[in-house]
Amino acid sequence: MSLTPADLQALMAAFDASEWDEMTLVLDGASVQLSRTGQPPATGGAGAQPPTPGPRAASLRAGAGARLPAATAAGAVGSPAEVAPVPAVEAAERSAELILEDASGVHRVTSPSVGVFWRAPDPSAPPFVEVGRRVDAEDPVCIVEVMKLFNHVQAGAGGVVRSVEVENGAMVEHGQTLFLIDLDG
Structure with a gap:
């Protein structure tokens, strides 16, 4: 898989539409970091401070000592990419915050980011949930995939x-309704 300038633009647009604070992309030894604060990502070590709120626009920069490959005439950049798992964990933890409740006792489960909606963990598996099934707050109901x-x-x-509101x-889109859940009791 080649990463094109259009892929980078799509990645930045998805990041901007998400609730993530930061994301790191590593390709062929080079590091691209997206951050709302403009600060390097926290390492999680002792004394690490949570990032302070920053502007909505993402900043794009190369990691220390990294060289980003230049675009070729065909537009190809780099090689297969690996995205750090931290944003996925943060997004999953925040998914409960993205559930909206209205006065009629119905919850709207909304998408945490722009991406592709998947009802099952893989194509051969049954869906996470079906209409009429009872769910608990922590139950997974779907996957939203963005750039793998x-x-x-x-x-x-x-x-x-x-x-189920989506095929x-x-x-x-970020904030789009995925499921409607009738609240218990």
């Missing part, structure tokens, strides 16, 4: 799945 980064979305509330494999 798989974000597991949780129900966020206990209840019964009323409807399997469809592109979804």
Whole structure:
């Protein structure tokens, strides 16, 4: 897989539309970091400070000592990429915050980012949930994939799945309703 300038633009657009604070992309020894704060990502070691809120626009920069390959005439850049797993964990933890409740006792499970909606963990597996099935708040209901980064979305509330609002494999937008869940009791 080659990473083109259009892929980088799509990655930056998806990052900008997401709730992530930072993301690191490593390709062939070079590091590209996207950050809302403009600060290097926290290492998680002793004394690490959480990033302070920053502007909505993402900054793109190369990691220390890294050289980003220049685009060729055909537009190809680099080689297969690996995305650090930290944003996926943060996005999954935040998925419960992205569930909206209205006065009628129905929760809307919304997409944590732009990406592709998947109802099952793989094509041969059954869907995470079906209409009419009871779910708990922590139950996974789907996956939203962006650039091979798989974000597991949780129900966020206990209840019964009323409807699936998106077709399997469809592109979804940040904040788009994926499921409606009738609240318990």
